[in-house]
Amino acid sequence: MAEDVPIALELAKKQREIGVAEFFARNRHLLGFDNKRKALMTTIKEAVDNSLDACEEGNILPEIGVELIDMGGDRFRVIIEDNGPGIVKKQIPHIFARLLYGSKFFKLSQSRGQQGIGISASVLYSQLTTGKPAKITSRISGKHDAHYYELKIDSQKNKPHIIKEEILEWKKDHGTKVELELEGSYQGGSQSIDQYLKQTAITNPHVTIIYTNPKAEQFIFARATDKLPHKPVEIKPHPYGVELGVLISMLKISESRTLQSFLMNEFSRVGSGTAKDICENAALLPATKPRNINREMAEKLLEGINKTKIIAPPTNCISPIGEELLEKGLRKEINAEFYCAATRPPAVYRGNPFVVEAGIAYGGEQDPEGSVKALRYANRVPLLFQQGACAITKSTINTAWRNYGLSQSKGALPIGPATIVISINSVWVPFTSESKEAIAHYPEIIKELKLALQECGRKLSIFIHKKKRIQMEGAKRSYIETYIPHVAEALKDLVGYNKTDEEKVKTILEQILEHKRGGKLEKIEINNPDYDEELANMGKKEEPNEDNKEKIKEGKEKSKKSAKKPEQQTKLK
Amino acid sequence: MKNKVLDGIKEKATNVYKKILKKKAPELDLPLRSLSNVKYNEKDGYFEILGKKKERTLTVGTIKTFAQTLRMMGLSKQLIEQDDIASKREAYYISKNWKEAMFKQQPDSDAVMDDVEAMLMVNREQLGFIPEEKGGEIAGQLVVIDRDPETKKDLRIDCTKFGSGAYSIPISVEHLKFETKAKFILAIETAGMFQRLVKHKYWKKANCILVSMGGVPTRACRRFIRRLADARKLPVYVFTDGDPYGYFNIYRTLKVGSGNAAHINEYFCVPQAKFLGVTPQDIEDYKLPTHPLKDVDIKRAKDAIKNDPFVQHHRQWQKAIKKQVGMKVRAEQQALAKWGLNYVIDKYLPNKLKDSKTWLP
Numbered sequence: 001m002a003e004d005v006p007i008a009l010e011l012a013k014k015q016r017e018i019g020v021a022e023f024f025a026r027n028r029h030l031l032g033f034d035n036k037r038k039a040l041m042t043t044i045k046e047a048v049d050n051s052l053d054a055c056e057e058g059n060i061l062p063e064i065g066v067e068l069i070d071m072g073g074d075r076f077r078v079i080i081e082d083n084g085p086g087i088v089k090k091q092i093p094h095i096f097a098r099l100l101y102g103s104k105f106f107k108l109s110q111s112r113g114q115q116g117i118g119i120s121a122s123v124l125y126s127q128l129t130t131g132k133p134a135k136i137t138s139r140i141s142g143k144h145d146a147h148y149y150e151l152k153i154d155s156q157k158n159k160p161h162i163i164k165e166e167i168l169e170w171k172k173d174h175g176t177k178v179e180l181e182l183e184g185s186y187q188g189g190s191q192s193i194d195q196y197l198k199q200t201a202i203t204n205p206h207v208t209i210i211y212t213n214p215k216a217e218q219f220i221f222a223r224a225t226d227k228l229p230h231k232p233v234e235i236k237p238h239p240y241g242v243e244l245g246v247l248i249s250m251l252k253i254s255e256s257r258t259l260q261s262f263l264m265n266e267f268s269r270v271g272s273g274t275a276k277d278i279c280e281n282a283a284l285l286p287a288t289k290p291r292n293i294n295r296e297m298a299e300k301l302l303e304g305i306n307k308t309k310i311i312a313p314p315t316n317c318i319s320p321i322g323e324e325l326l327e328k329g330l331r332k333e334i335n336a337e338f339y340c341a342a343t344r345p346p347a348v349y350r351g352n353p354f355v356v357e358a359g360i361a362y363g364g365e366q367d368p369e370g371s372v373k374a375l376r377y378a379n380r381v382p383l384l385f386q387q388g389a390c391a392i393t394k395s396t397i398n399t400a401w402r403n404y405g406l407s408q409s410k411g412a413l414p415i416g417p418a419t420i421v422i423s424i425n426s427v428w429v430p431f432t433s434e435s436k437e438a439i440a441h442y443p444e445i446i447k448e449l450k451l452a453l454q455e456c457g458r459k460l461s462i463f464i465h466k467k468k469r470i471q472m473e474g475a476k477r478s479y480i481e482t483y484i485p486h487v488a489e490a491l492k493d494l495v496g497y498n499k500t501d502e503e504k505v506k507t508i509l510e511q512i513l514e515h516k517r518g519g520k521l522e523k524i525e526i527n528n529p530d531y532d533e534e535l536a537n538m539g540k541k542e543e544p545n546e547d548n549k550e551k552i553k554e555g556k557e558k559s560k561k562s563a564k565k566p567e568q569q570t571k572l573k
Numbered sequence: 574m575k576n577k578v579l580d581g582i583k584e585k586a587t588n589v590y591k592k593i594l595k596k597k598a599p600e601l602d603l604p605l606r607s608l609s610n611v612k613y614n615e616k617d618g619y620f621e622i623l624g625k626k627k628e629r630t631l632t633v634g635t636i637k638t639f640a641q642t643l644r645m646m647g648l649s650k651q652l653i654e655q656d657d658i659a660s661k662r663e664a665y666y667i668s669k670n671w672k673e674a675m676f677k678q679q680p681d682s683d684a685v686m687d688d689v690e691a692m693l694m695v696n697r698e699q700l701g702f703i704p705e706e707k708g709g710e711i712a713g714q715l716v717v718i719d720r721d722p723e724t725k726k727d728l729r730i731d732c733t734k735f736g737s738g739a740y741s742i743p744i745s746v747e748h749l750k751f752e753t754k755a756k757f758i759l760a761i762e763t764a765g766m767f768q769r770l771v772k773h774k775y776w777k778k779a780n781c782i783l784v785s786m787g788g789v790p791t792r793a794c795r796r797f798i799r800r801l802a803d804a805r806k807l808p809v810y811v812f813t814d815g816d817p818y819g820y821f822n823i824y825r826t827l828k829v830g831s832g833n834a835a836h837i838n839e840y841f842c843v844p845q846a847k848f849l850g851v852t853p854q855d856i857e858d859y860k861l862p863t864h865p866l867k868d869v870d871i872k873r874a875k876d877a878i879k880n881d882p883f884v885q886h887h888r889q890w891q892k893a894i895k896k897q898v899g900m901k902v903r904a905e906q907q908a909l910a911k912w913g914l915n916y917v918i919d920k921y922l923p924n925k926l927k928d929s930k931t932w933l934p
Binding site for chain 1: 582647
């Protein structure tokens with residue numbers, strides 16, 4: 001032990017800033033890169049989400065190409081190409097090779113991406129696993145050049161490192177193409193890329209996706225409508241959602257001269273009256289300069305905000321899928337006897353408006369013995385992982401499905417031949433982690449989720465009861481039909497009529513009894529012209545998912561075999 | 574007679590057939606077989622059936638029984654036409670050929686058989702069905718004249734000559750003739766008491782005919798006693814345990830018939846029967862050892878007061894049963910053994926026979 005040197009000095013030699021990129025390189029699971037399979041999935045998801053957001057912002061009907069090439073040795077080349085508005089030359093390196101860089105974090109409007117991490121994390125992962133740079137091509141119009149970049153991330157500085165930069169001939173007028181090579185593994189099943197793309201296509205009927213899987217089979221999810229979803233409006237934050245730290249920094253950078261104008265300019269739903277009320281409740285002068293407000297005063301201001309009654313944030317910033325499309329999506333995917341959907345009116349958590357939607361497909365070809373399938377969406381993006389940690393799952397479990405005709409044991413998803421779709425749309429979807437796999441458990445959100453599920457449940461129970469009634473009636477009738485021949489035969493012995501008369505007696509008895517029981521029995525059957533068998537079969541192959549992988553490990557041999565088996569699919573064109 | 578039954582079956586079936594041809598739901602009318610559908614015919618001394626009917630209309634609830642009823646009628650028709658018989662159990666097994674319409678257990682087939690019987694207002698033997706159970710036993714001063722099944726010659730059966738055994742009443746008794754010099758018939762509930770009286774030749778001492786009913790008397794037993802009593806103008810005395818079961822299930826059924834067989838009580842009653850004992854009064858008078866009344870006894874007693882037209886007709890019975898409910902005890906025939914094994918022969922029966930005031934009607 002060194003004697004006179006304080007240990008802190010020694011320690012100080014090792015202390016330095018942790019690069020954001022370094023941090024995420026180590027904690028890749030936080031971003032959804034826990035394993036090879038998920039890494040591939042997340043990469044595609046982030047790229048597609050970005051493309052969709054960009055297209056919608058540019059009022060362009062999205063047409064997205066997704067190509068997966070198996071390079072052997074667990075390496076894949078992923079190529080995502082869109083027809084979006086493109087990215088200006090200067091920004092390309094930053095967007096793709098810098099973590100926490102983007103536009104969506106700063107504005108409150110409903111979009112798929114939020115944090116500005118996704119695609120650059122994929123670039124980082126690709127670089128970590130294969131050492132290869134990301135290849136980006138982007139063009140903003142026919143009048144501009146198409147720029148090609150090969151980029152890496154300087155993980156210590158979180159800065160783009162440009163390997164190559166050139167101007168390219170490109171057939172597209174505008175759009176962006178991302179090419180990454182990374183370690184991954186391609187599997188089918190409920191958490192597969194196929195499943196993700198399929199679910200995306202279902203809830204985004206304005207999108208065309210051309211998907212080429214590693215077996216070089218091409219699938220085209222053609223758009224079903226030329227109508228872009230209503231464009232979500234960007235809103236200012238609502239006072240109820242603001243936190244102290246954010247409030248302080250907002251006060252610092254504000255250009256407003258007075259506290260009152262600051263409140264009116266920076267927040268939604270605050271007019272001069274409300275602003276004055278807030279100031280009064282906070283015991284602050286409306287004329288105070290925002291820059292002069294210190295921490296204590298900011299705290300008082302926050303108290304004042306919470307004491308003041310402020311109307312809920314505007315909801316035109318939300319663009320829900322809509323009952324019709326939700327139901328249509330279910331119809332494409334599932335051949336059921338009954339469909340229903342419900343969209344809740346907008347609600348607010350922490351000052352953020354959100355809308356919950358739910359839909360149910362019941363009966364038909366679904367397994368009556370198993371748990372219901374729950375499909376989760378957040379801002380039209382399917383959530384495939386961490387089902388158990390998600391508020392949607394929790395709310396589904398906490399809904400009393402027995403009241404609606406499904407069986408359910410305590411603390412479990414209901415049992416029955418049903419698929420439930422739940423979607424939450426918000427300017428800021430509260431995920432439990434950066435990998436955006438599960439929704440956080442805000443009481444307001446859980447309440448809305450339950451209300452949406454209950455609304456669907458009520459519709460469902462009407463159908464289930466009707467079905468049970470018809471089934472019971474059917475059973476009674478078949479019971480009657482069992483004994484009619486006996487009556488006819490016994491009468492034949494007793495009265496001594498011939499075979500023709502026996503048949504006649506049977507026919508008349510059937511008529512009498514049917515008439516007495518209220519005429520022809522209504523038939524419950526699958527009537528679903530929207531069903532797309534090919535689509536429905538995509539990614540349906542049973543695969544061990546993350547949640548039950550542990551259990552399956554015991555039977556290693558088996559699971560290995562099935563994991564390597566290539567997906568059974570039919571070609572589209 | 575046989576043709577009449579056959580005609581009845583055909584008529585009912587034809588009605589059903591006609592109704593069907595008219596596109597109306599067919600129905601079978603069955604007399605309601607319960608105490609609520611009988612009245613006590615005082616003049617002739619039996620439970621007379623009233624007009625209450627249950628309609629078995631063809632509906633989802635009834636179609637199986639409906640089919641089974643018709644099948645049972647068909648079976649009966651076949652038996653009569655072929656001059657054959659089937660026991661109740663055999664009928665149940667025959668139903669196993671009826672596929673879905675088969676009976677799951679014999680009580681079901683018995684009930685349908687009873688329905689058919691009531692519907693045609695005939696006895697089951699007339700339909701070709703015979704019961705399984707024995708008809709009861711006879712010992713005493715009686716010669717039964719039966720027919721040899723092969724030679725069809727008369728067969729004289731002397732009921733004094735069975736030693737420690739007894740003569741079994743056959744299932745069908747209509748053809749029997751009787752010779753006797755006995756003064757009365759004594760019908761006894763339990764085989765045990767019957768054995769005691771036979772062993773000590775009580776029938777000789779008292780110059781009577783002993784009948785062992787073995788619980789609720791079968792139809793054959795009731796008909797046998799009735800024909801014998803009618804033919805030889807003999808009084809009939811009944812000796813049962815001192816409890817509501819003995820009074821109403823055994824004695825009342827023997828004397829006036831039952832609700833279940835309401836349609837045939839006219840032939841199967843023994844109006845001349847008198848109740849000798851054990852009466853509630855006897856329990857006191859003879860200081861008999863007792864058991865507490867069971868819940869079912871009390872229910873049966875209250876039921877009798879409330880619903881039994883026979884009890885309602887006889888104040889004496891009402892008094893007796895109320896007395897017993899008050900005493901809360903019952904006594905068995907064998908309880909008399911407390912005073913010595915032959916007390917019943919030496920004291921009880923002679924005393925009771927002498928004093929008609931101790932009887933119940």
